[in-house]
Amino acid sequence: MVVSQHGICATSHPLASEAGARILREGGSAADAAIAANAVLGVVEPMMNGIGGDLFVLYREAKTGRLTGLNASGPAPRALSPQALTRIGMTRMPAAGIHSVTVPGAVDGWSKMHSRFGRLPWRRLLEPAIAYAEEGFPVSEIVAALWSVQETLMKLDFNPAAARVFLPREGYPPREGDLFRNPGLALSYSLLAAEGPAAFYAGPIADAILRTSESLFGALTAEDLSTYSAEWVDPISIDYRGWRVYELPPNSQGLAVLEMLNIMEQFPVTAPSVESAAAELHKRIEAMKLAYADAWRYNADPRTASIPLDGLLSKEYARTRAALIDPARANPAAEPGTPPAFPNTSDTVYLAVVDREGNIASWIQSIYASFGSAIVPDGMGFALQNRGAAFSLDPAHPNVLAGGKRPYHTIIPGFMERDRAHVGFGIMGGVNQPLAHAQFISNVADYNMNLQKALEAPRFFLGNPAGCDVSIEARVPAAVLNALAQMGHHITLRPEYSQEMGRGQAVLHNSETGINFAASDPRADGAATPEGIPC
Numbered sequence: 064m065v066v067s068q069h070g071i072c073a074t075s076h077p078l079a080s081e082a083g084a085r086i087l088r089e090g091g092s093a094a095d096a097a098i099a100a101n102a103v104l105g106v107v108e109p110m111m112n113g114i115g116g117d118l119f120v121l122y123r124e125a126k127t128g129r130l131t132g133l134n135a136s137g138p139a140p141r142a143l144s145p146q147a148l149t150r151i152g153m154t155r156m157p158a159a160g161i162h163s164v165t166v167p168g169a170v171d172g173w174s175k176m177h178s179r180f181g182r183l184p185w186r187r188l189l190e191p192a193i194a195y196a197e198e199g200f201p202v203s204e205i206v207a208a209l210w211s212v213q214e215t216l217m218k219l220d221f222n223p224a225a226a227r228v229f230l231p232r233e234g235y236p237p238r239e240g241d242l243f244r245n246p247g248l249a250l251s252y253s254l255l256a257a258e259g260p261a262a263f264y265a266g267p268i269a270d271a272i273l274r275t276s277e278s279l280f281g282a283l284t285a286e287d288l289s290t291y292s293a294e295w296v297d298p299i300s301i302d303y304r305g306w307r308v309y310e311l312p313p314n315s316q317g318l319a320v321l322e323m324l325n326i327m328e329q330f331p332v333t334a335p336s337v338e339s340a341a342a343e344l345h346k347r348i349e350a351m352k353l354a355y356a357d358a359w360r361y362n363a364d365p366r367t368a369s370i371p372l373d374g375l376l377s378k379e380y381a382r383t384r385a386a387l388i389d390p391a392r393a394n395p396a397a398e399p400g401t402p403p404a405f406p407n408t409s410d411t412v413y414l415a416v417v418d419r420e421g422n423i424a425s426w427i428q429s430i431y432a433s434f435g436s437a438i439v440p441d442g443m444g445f446a447l448q449n450r451g452a453a454f455s456l457d458p459a460h461p462n463v464l465a466g467g468k469r470p471y472h473t474i475i476p477g478f479m480e481r482d483r484a485h486v487g488f489g490i491m492g493g494v495n496q497p498l499a500h501a502q503f504i505s506n507v508a509d510y511n512m513n514l515q516k517a518l519e520a521p522r523f524f525l526g527n528p529a530g531c532d533v534s535i536e537a538r539v540p541a542a543v544l545n546a547l548a549q550m551g552h553h554i555t556l557r558p559e560y561s562q563e564m565g566r567g568q569a570v571l572h573n574s575e576t577g578i579n580f581a582a583s584d585p586r587a588d589g590a591a592t593p594e595g596i597p598c
Contacts, residue, residue: 064515064580065591070418071581072096073568073591075111075491078200079103080583080592082191083416086183087594093416094122094180095188097424098173102192104412105445106248107200109229109434110209111491112412114251114263115447116430117165118172119311121298121478122180123485125421125574130478131179132311135172135293136450137165138364140282141466145456147282148464156454156464159218161281163436163449165470167263169428172293174260180422186256193256196249196444199242203588205562207239215433224275224439225446247444265289271440272447279438282466298478301376303328304508309478310500313365317475318375319351319358319497324504325381326350326388332509340539341546342390347505348523348533348552349388351498352397356528357384358497360399363461364469370461374402393551397528411474411496413489417570417579419594425476425487479504483575486514490584492565495524499565514569514582522564524557536561560586 065071070093072083083100091099097120105113118135148162157163177185202210209215210229216236219225228247230236237243254262262268269288276283298309299317303324310317327350333339361370374380380402387394411429429448430436436449453471454464462471477488477500486507490499499522506517521536534555535544544554557563566587571580581591 064513064582065593067579067593068577069579069596070096070416070594071570071579071591072100072414072416073570073581073583073589074100074104074414075412075566075568075587075589076104076107076203077588077590077592078107078195079414080590083414084592084594085191086188087418088597089183091183092180093418093422093424094176095183096416096418097414097426098177099188099191100414100416101173101426101428102189102252103195104414106192106195106245108206108412109245109446110215111430112428113430113445114170115167115435115445116169116428117167117448117450117472117474118169118428119315119474119476120172120176121309121311121425121476121487122176123423123478123487130298130309132296132298133172133175133293134296134311134315135168136314136469136472137168137291138467138469139165139451139454139464140284140287142282142284143464143466145458145464148456155456156452158432158452159436159449161276161279161436161438163451164276164281164283164438164447165450166287166291167448168291168293170255170260170263171291175293185259189252189256193249193252196245196252199244202237202239202241202243204239205588207237209433210236212433218437219434222437222439224441225434225437228439228444229434245444247442249444251443251445264291268440268443271443275438275440299372299376301325303504306479306481306504306508308504310475312372313362313370314469315472315475316358316362316497318362318372319354320475320477320500321376322357322381323350323354323497323501325376325378326353326385327501327505329382329385338546340543344523344543344547345390345550346388347502348525349394351501351525352394352528353384353387354497356397356399359528361461362471367465367468368461371402377403379403391550393531395529395531411491411493413476413491413568415487415489415568415570415581417487417572417581421485421572421574421577423485423487423570423572425478425489427474427476427489427491429474475500483573484571485574486569486571488567488569490565490567494526495563495565498524499567503567514571514580518567518569518582518584524563534563536564562586
């Protein structure tokens with residue numbers, strides 16, 4: 064771990080971590096540093112995130128101990144509907160293109176976080192990102208690999224504006240070590256620095272978005288952009304073996320993390336051995352199948368759908384779900400349950416920042432799939448997200464597409480605390496995120512791992528509650544894998560540190576000693592960078 068009495072910024076790229084640490088060193092808050100780091104990540108990891116996407120945040124205020132949630136996810140255009148897509152021959156939500164685009168929420172999210180928790184001038188926070196976009200940066204190893212995925216190249220190649228920006232080597236992506244510049248994104252950031260978020264939602268960036276949408280017969284309007292506002296929300300939480308664990312409420316899939324932990328808590332923690340390791344992995348896999356089945360059945364925009372959240376997160380319901388787990392056999396067809404009725408209370412980057420006072424930003428931002436929709440607003444250097452691809456066209460499903468509605472969202476920031484330990488954490492990776500969160504939390508709470516060990520520990524991934532397929536990193540001992548196979552799991556081995564398992568960051572503040580700790584996942588190019596002492 065990185066340990067410091069000062070602030071630390073942990074991201075998936077060292078240039079972003081350094082930018083955030085520099086802001087902390089200048090007296091910026093955790094929110095300031097997160098904005099600066101996020102802006103740099105939009106330059107150096109453009110396939111993962113950017114101002115064309117959405118943002119979710121959990122933020123701890125040191126002086127009050129309060130945890131605040133922000134949902135900066137955008138809705139579908141008001142004019143978009145299943146009927147509108149049917150008229151043009153679509154029978155399912157498109158995975159890319161203009162009809163997968165939803166209103167980007169990140170910039171308004173940055174603005175709201177800065178207004179409430181920031182200290183330094185807004186313009187200062189964007190200066191590092193502007194410099195990297197103008198002057199360029201050398202493409203790092205993992206980013207180069209992500210850039211060169213064949214499916215991504217094909218998507219970009221079909222969109223001339225995207226290809227001009229992101230395939231700079233005469234139609235090919237930059238290679239590891241190439242200097243990549245993005246003058247269009249430098250212009251966008253400069254406009255934001257000078258004019259604030261109005262440049263994005265009602266100014267020159269909005270004009271570029273709308274021109275591009277209109278040229279592609281999209282449904283976005285000036286009203287869709289100008290009326291957007293991110294939403295302050297109350298986190299949802301459970302107790303897990305003495306830790307209080309927090310996630311954001313729907314439309315994020317954080318409820319799946321908490322339900323999985325509730326189910327896992329019904330089983331005892333066992334001392335490490337080959338037999339117990341197989342039993343522990345089996346328990347985690349089966350709990351996640353059940354939690355995923357429920358999340359896919361019930362999660363949607365709470366402004367348009369009734370979600371039985373309290374029932375899903377009740378210990379009573381967890382006991383009934385845990386009883387469905389056969390300790391000796393994998394379940395090939397996990398189905399959603401019927402939670403008890405209670406009155407309800409009201410591709411991606413993750414970064415974590417803790418400042419010297421103990422304010423913590425658990426911060427996740429995404430444009431969904433690699434390079435999002437592959438639609439680049441004219442001259443602006445960033446891709447619009449394809450988050451609309453997560454909608455259903457089934458009229459009976461709570462997540463059915465509707466104009467002005469937010470889709471089921473995969474990105475989730477996490478937070479957990481016990482006594483004087485306050486931990487902001489997250490592990491990016493689409494539908495993998497709930498089970499990656501739960502594995503990290505269990506590593507800390509059940510096996511007393513520190514942040515770095517909890518992030519590095521081997522993980523598994525399953526993308527669907529149906530079936531018995533599961534991907535597992537090759538560091539898991541062969542005897543454990545054999546025992547799982549005998550239980551009926553169909554195992555696919557992945558590299559020792561596989562990006563399929565997500566790429567995480569974590570910070571911890573000890574409010575008794577004032578010392579900060581941080582970790583960065585070896586599955587990424589990143590770093591946890593301390594602010595150091597001003598010289």
